[in-house]
Amino acid sequence: MLLFSRRVSRVLAAVSVHSKFATPPGGIKMSTKAHSDSQEATKKLRDAGLLLSRALIGDKWCEAFDGRTITVSNPATGEFLADVPFMGRKETELAITVANEAFPVWSQKTTAERSKLLRNWFDLLIEHKEELGRLMTLEQGKPLKEAIGEIVYAAGFVELYAEEAKRIYGEIIPAATHDKRLIVLRQPVGVVGAITPWNFPLAMITRKVAPALAAGCTIIVKPSEFTPLSAVAAAKLALQAGIPPGVLNIVIGDAPQIGGALLESTKVRKITFTGSTQVGKKLMEGSAATVKKVSLELGGNAPCIIFDDANIEVAVRGALAAKYRNSGQTCVCINRILVQDGIYEEFAKAFAQAVSGLHVGNGLEEGVTQGPLINPAAVAKVVSHVEDAVAKGARVLVGGKTHSLGRTFYEPTVLADTTPDMKIFCEEVFGPVAPLFRFKDEKEAVRLANDTHFGLASYVFTENISRAWRVAEALEYGMVGLNEGLISTEVAPFGGVKQSGLGREGSKYGLDEYLEMKYVCFGNMASS
Ligand SMILES: NC(=O)c1ccc[n+]([C@@H]2O[C@H](COP(=O)([O-])OP(=O)(O)OC[C@H]3O[C@@H](n4cnc5c(N)ncnc54)[C@H](O)[C@@H]3O)[C@@H](O)[C@H]2O)c1
Numbered sequence: 001m002l003l004f005s006r007r008v009s010r011v012l013a014a015v016s017v018h019s020k021f022a023t024p025p026g027g028i029k030m031s032t033k034a035h036s037d038s039q040e041a042t043k044k045l046r047d048a049g050l051l052l053s054r055a056l057i058g059d060k061w062c063e064a065f066d067g068r069t070i071t072v073s074n075p076a077t078g079e080f081l082a083d084v085p086f087m088g089r090k091e092t093e094l095a096i097t098v099a100n101e102a103f104p105v106w107s108q109k110t111t112a113e114r115s116k117l118l119r120n121w122f123d124l125l126i127e128h129k130e131e132l133g134r135l136m137t138l139e140q141g142k143p144l145k146e147a148i149g150e151i152v153y154a155a156g157f158v159e160l161y162a163e164e165a166k167r168i169y170g171e172i173i174p175a176a177t178h179d180k181r182l183i184v185l186r187q188p189v190g191v192v193g194a195i196t197p198w199n200f201p202l203a204m205i206t207r208k209v210a211p212a213l214a215a216g217c218t219i220i221v222k223p224s225e226f227t228p229l230s231a232v233a234a235a236k237l238a239l240q241a242g243i244p245p246g247v248l249n250i251v252i253g254d255a256p257q258i259g260g261a262l263l264e265s266t267k268v269r270k271i272t273f274t275g276s277t278q279v280g281k282k283l284m285e286g287s288a289a290t291v292k293k294v295s296l297e298l299g300g301n302a303p304c305i306i307f308d309d310a311n312i313e314v315a316v317r318g319a320l321a322a323k324y325r326n327s328g329q330t331c332v333c334i335n336r337i338l339v340q341d342g343i344y345e346e347f348a349k350a351f352a353q354a355v356s357g358l359h360v361g362n363g364l365e366e367g368v369t370q371g372p373l374i375n376p377a378a379v380a381k382v383v384s385h386v387e388d389a390v391a392k393g394a395r396v397l398v399g400g401k402t403h404s405l406g407r408t409f410y411e412p413t414v415l416a417d418t419t420p421d422m423k424i425f426c427e428e429v430f431g432p433v434a435p436l437f438r439f440k441d442e443k444e445a446v447r448l449a450n451d452t453h454f455g456l457a458s459y460v461f462t463e464n465i466s467r468a469w470r471v472a473e474a475l476e477y478g479m480v481g482l483n484e485g486l487i488s489t490e491v492a493p494f495g496g497v498k499q500s501g502l503g504r505e506g507s508k509y510g511l512d513e514y515l516e517m518k519y520v521c522f523g524n525m526a527s528s
């Protein structure tokens with residue numbers, strides 16, 4: 001069977017180096033003594049065929065046209081994991097052509113057929129959650145338990161949209177005259193370009209790919225150059241699940257070039273992006289020339305308000321989870337803890353004690369709760385925020401310096417007496433630092449919380465139900481956790497307001513982002 005046009009098949013044959021399901025070679029150079037955990041993990045991954053170091057275009061595992069590669073390494077140890085292709089504009093253009101050729105076939109499948117294939121993919125992701133979790137810990141650093149949790153969360157989007165695919169309903173609108181019938185159809189947007197970050201190497205991908213595929217779209221994904229291995233492994237399982245070649249393509253490499261090709265193409269009808277606000281703005285601007293549909297999940301500056309009437313134990317537990325998840329490298333991580341005067345010292349003491357119990361190390365080690373940051377640049381940003389705060393009068397209650405493990409590790413830190421003139425009040429620290437700001441009353445708390453260009457997640461701890469309701473309404477954020485630090489779930493709408501983004505992911509609303517409405521007016525209906 002000819003999958004793609006003759007011209008595309010010829011090009012794919014020329015650039016591919018491995019056929020479907022083949023495991024590309026690629027040496028894993030790891031020291032045998034000091035890193036036996038990592039070595040064993042990579043061996044298991046290789047045996048399972050899930051350590052792939054190529055991009056996927058159509059049914060071909062491809063290198064860059066010019067053979068260039070980029071190295072993926074373990075942030076905990078600096079060890080080499082794989083050399084992956086460093087692709088650019090030309091490879092992306094090929095992926096767009098392939099996705100465009102796959103679109104008519106995929107979009108014409110019944111929703112039941114698409115649902116079944118997504119369900120198969122979900123089953124395979126769950127079946128391989130342990131190996132995929134290990135792969136994620138190796139390339140991203142998060143503790144293994146958290147990584148496996150992310151695989152389950154990522155698979156949850158696939159399961160959800162396998163179900164939602166069956167509910168892509170149209171509508172009949174009552175007409176104002178007898179001779180007309182008004183109908184709304186919902187159809188796939190077309191070819192989608194998706195660009196994703198390194199902090200959630202799989203969930204940020206399935207949160208886009210699953211609704212896109214459920215809607216009938218085909219997609220080209222550009223994962224972060226720091227964490228492409230989880231994306232490629234999941235794509236292999238998608239092919240194995242029976243999702244046709246060309247429906248899901250992965251290109252890895254030069255971000256501005258790949259982004260540029262996606263933006264300029266008139267075949268790409270939608271750009272969906274998760275990452276920094278700075279890059280999101282560029283993509284929004286670049287989408288204007290071809291008027292693409294755009295979804296943006298961007299940075300945050302989450303406040304966590306703790307009122308005098310909060311249950312301290314609940315607040316400490318919630319703030320700990322929301323701050324130190326993924327070592328503080330989560331877009332919904334708390335950036336600022338605002339504590340009311342009356343409870344400030346008591347909370348600070350209890351929180352600092354809880355934070356000092358966190359265990360920093362290589363995410364593959366048993367009992368580690370805090371892995372490394374993604375790279376030394378991320379550590380440098382944390383250092384600059386802490387230095388700025390301390391220079392302006394902050395007190396270090398716990399941590400406050402790079403960890404003795406070195407390179408990418410920073411101590412879980414709590415700062416007291418922080419004030420709004422400090423960098424950490426305005427900018428996402430994206431690391432394990434919790435600054436405690438002081439406020440007097442509810443009005444001041446809401447004012448401080450909203451005093452930012454961002455509006456992704458926010459948290460409130462209070463036992464007063466009227467206050468909880470009032471403050472949740474007053475917060476200019478897309479999401480509010482009330483007496484809860486872990487709010488993410490595939491069944492709820494995830495997204496921000498202000499400069500934190502556009503659109504929602506997850507839940508039934510996430511599907512709308514990949515659908516266009518078409519209004520059909522039937523005329524001449526009154527005559528027989
Ligand atoms: N709102 C959310 O759901 C959400 C989720 C995760 C992360 N984030 C945000 O992401 C940021 C951290 O991730 P990051 O450092 O990977 O962000 P980033 O913006 O640097 O990179 C994200 C992706 O964009 C690509 N990219 C960079 N420059 C580009 C360009 N010019 N054109 C096209 N693509 C380009 C990168 O290669 C990567 O794949 C934080 O700000 C975090 O809050 C937001």
Ligand SMILES: O=CCCC(=O)O
Pocket residue numbers: 199200203329330331332488494
């Ligand atoms: O980093 C942002 C996404 C993480 C989540 O979905 O909770």
